[in-house]
Amino acid sequence: MSGYNKPLPLITPLSKVFYDACRDKKLMYQQCNDCGEIIFFPKHLCPNCMSRNLGWKESKGKGKIQTFTVTYEAAPPEFAADQPYALAIIRLDEGFRMMTNIVECDFNTLSCEMPVEVVFDAVTPEITLPKFRPAVK
Numbered sequence: 001m002s003g004y005n006k007p008l009p010l011i012t013p014l015s016k017v018f019y020d021a022c023r024d025k026k027l028m029y030q031q032c033n034d035c036g037e038i039i040f041f042p043k044h045l046c047p048n049c050m051s052r053n054l055g056w057k058e059s060k061g062k063g064k065i066q067t068f069t070v071t072y073e074a075a076p077p078e079f080a081a082d083q084p085y086a087l088a089i090i091r092l093d094e095g096f097r098m099m100t101n102i103v104e105c106d107f108n109t110l111s112c113e114m115p116v117e118v119v120f121d122a123v124t125p126e127i128t129l130p131k132f133r134p135a136v137k
């Protein structure tokens with residue numbers, strides 16, 4: 001057993017592509033080959049034109065905080081030991097958004113539009129979660 005007691009993502013044939021890439025420290029998203037729509041979380045159909053002609057692309061893993069919250073208390077039991085923790089929606093430079101944690105920082109310094117970059121947290125041998133930290137540059 002890994003000792004990781006928090007909920008893990010549901011692995012499907014489609015999400016497996018994304019999480020296998022995370023394990024290799026790559027943040028992947030999809031783009032529709034017919035209309036150019038940027039797609040995240042992975043889908044079988046383009047939500048814009050219903051095409052099945054979707055391709056995978058690798059994100060540079062850079063973006064900005066769109067919004068965030070820091071939980072100091074009353075977290076669900078599985079997350080109580082992590083308090084305080086920051087939950088955020090990140091707007092990636094490629095044009096998709098993802099909900100994630102912000103780590104490796106003083107939460108008091110976080111602000112909307114702050115540049116962030118992806119880091120990969122291997123929580124189990126199978127699952128690596130993409131999280132973000134303030135961009136170093």
Ligand SMILES: [Zn+2]
Pocket residue numbers: 032033034035036037046047048049050051
């Ligand atoms: Zn499309």
